[in-house]
């Protein structure tokens with residue numbers, strides 16, 4: 097297969113709220129484009145039910161495009177994209193538009209809705225997690241995503257992990273609807289509770305539904321003939337088609353999917369590969385991962401003795417700590433970071449290090465953190481107006497945080513209320529602006545034309 101695509105030299109991020117009423121893009125109908133996309137790719141109305149008024153848009157300049165041939169690993173890179181505007185813009189700058197249906201095709205540019213990108217990403221990531229579930233066959237874990245009604249045999253699958261600050265992107269699938277009409281296959285009805293056998297079957301069904309929706313219409317057959325012999329192969333019609341095509345190949349080839357133990361990114365291992373026990377995605381992750389774990393292992397027992405429970409972080413964004421701290425009520429209270437350097441309060445970069453910890457605390461609404469450096473110097477950080485680490489000789493007993501955590505939860509309540517008020521104010525501001533916008537349009541005085549002969553006004 098020879099699939100080629102083009103990337104634009106620059107990608108601009110626009111916000112629909114900032115567009116003027118007479119902007120070509122606004123007139124082209126952004127809400128209608130979103131509706132039309134959802135009518136194809138959101139069968140179960142997960143997103144339709146959420147009212148989205150502001151849209152972020154990716155604009156790709158048509159001039160100065162560069163042609164390239166994507167590598168098959170692009171699927172893994174797409175899946176590892178951070179679930180945020182920042183994440184997709186970075187991907188867009190590297191690979192160009194996705195070629196998503198119901199996008200805008202203007203004379204000088206293509207424009208795609210950021211939410212369509214995020215919905216594709218949510219579904220791609222869900223497929224990879226389904227394949228992982230199918231490989232591990234852990235009934236306990238998967239049963240959290242699947243509701244079964246033994247009376248009717250019906251089931252509902254819901255993966256609610258992909259969300260931004262404003263919108264949830266839950267993948268929800270149940271065994272009814274267009275799928276059976278368009279595809280001659282009955283989906284599984286449960287006669288008994290989830291077990292390894294029917295789990296494998298239901299995952300196959302869910303995957304079939306997803307590929308039916310996202311893949312089927314994004315490839316076309318290419319027919320060729322040579323020396324009286326005809327052949328055909330399928331070829332993607334867009335970059336998003338290529339991504340789904342490569343995702344399908346992972347399934348088809350039974351590749352093993354794993355999350356890197358250090359950076360948490362997804363990586364694949366070929367079936368029957370000699371290195372099927374790989375836990376790190378790259379050589380640099382082998383080095384960093386082994387070092388981090390070695391440093392942490394030295395102090396793990398100390399934390400446990402002082403009443404902390406510890407969980408290894410499962411995410412891979414900048415906002416995640418290496419380890420999470422949990423109290424005896426199973427409540428997340430803080431995080432631990434391991435530095436592979438000798439960073440200390442005497443280092444030039446110390447202020448910066450404190451800022452990193454502060455932003456992690458902020459992003460996760462947490463009150464306490466620890467930092468351990470390569471030499472085992474330990475620092476504690478607690479949430480206050482500014483966050484600076486203080487050197488500690490020993491890890492303190494968990495109970496010393498009780499008062500601090502109580503105050504922090506009061507502060508969180510207050511913060512939430514403020515956010516609600518701020519949102520309400522923003523809404524009012526928007527209404528005011530659109531009112532003024534419309535007013536200006538209505539107030540342009542129409543030119544009066546006077547028909548002298550008939551002595552009357554002409555409309």
Ligand SMILES: [Zn+2]
Pocket residue numbers: 356357358359360361376377378381
């Ligand atoms: Zn890695």
